[in-house]
Amino acid sequence: FGVLNALQAHAKMSYIEDTTDDSRFVDLPEHSRAPLRACLRCTLLKTFEAFIDYGCDNCEDLLELRDNQERVQQCTTTDYIGMVALMHPQSSWVSKWQRLRKIHENFRT
Template structure:
């Protein structure tokens, strides 16, 4: 895990709406999403980063070895990069971005928490 991936402050954190990786807004703008950059194109785009991430999420999972973690398998992040992940997020991608992903053949499933929790 790169030290740049770990949030440096607990304030202003956001979770990627596609993979649930947690970083600060500035980290997403500076570096993009470690898992989704090839199709989300967040790097350098503040507005798109705000559209594709959420400040509302529950819990955190520190994934040091996602391939060997039962928690990562349970949350479907076992094939993702090392990092800090949200257990659940609130929000969905804007329809235009969801359509872009669909056109690229990228499967997007909202990682929202249940309303009862």
């Protein structure tokens, strides 16, 4: 019960902080109505085309997705439920809970 209240209070404070500073808002993916794919290694969400054009922000050195449609098909999936926008991986309790502290800010499954 105490942990839940602490998490609710943290979430409420985060919301208040986020709504007071416009620079802290994250834009939706450019083609937000296009089907998104999740990297199987780090769960980053992007469109198929974005993975081909830019690769994975976190795993490109390992997965080599840029300019490789076959690798994008093999290393990403459309099978996920939900998403979270991660803005401050080092200080976010969500990133700690999801073990995402060492990744770039962005959308995750």
